[in-house]
Amino acid sequence: MKTALTAIATVAVMATSAAAQGVCMDAGEMQSSLIEWYGEQPVAGPSPDNTRLWVSDATGSWTLVRSLSGGISCVEGQGGNWTAGMDAEQVLATLDARTDG
Secondary structure: HHHHHHHHHHHHHHHHHHHHHHHHEEHHHHHHHHHHHHHHEEOOOOOOOOEEEEOOOOOOOEEEEEOOOEEEEEEEEEEEOOOOOOOOHHHHHHHHHHHHO
C-alpha cells in the first residue's frame, strides 16, 4: 500500500511539473495556431528575453510566448479581457458585443 501511495504521489508531482512548463511546439505551428484558432496577432517584436505578446482585439484573448533555440516556442501564459489601445467607449462596445451573442 505504501508503495502504491508513493507511486501516485510521484506521478502527481511529475504531471504538475510538466503542466507548469506550458505547451511547446514548432514556432511556425505556434504562430499559425495563434492566428487561425484565436485570431491573435503579435503586439510588438520579441523582447530581449525572447518573449512576445499575442492578442486578439476581437475576443480579448492574449498569449505570452517564449521562443527557444531550435525553432521551438512555448506558451508562458494566457488569459482574456485584453483591452489595450481601446478607449472607454470601445471597451463598452466590445463587452456589449460579447454578452449579446
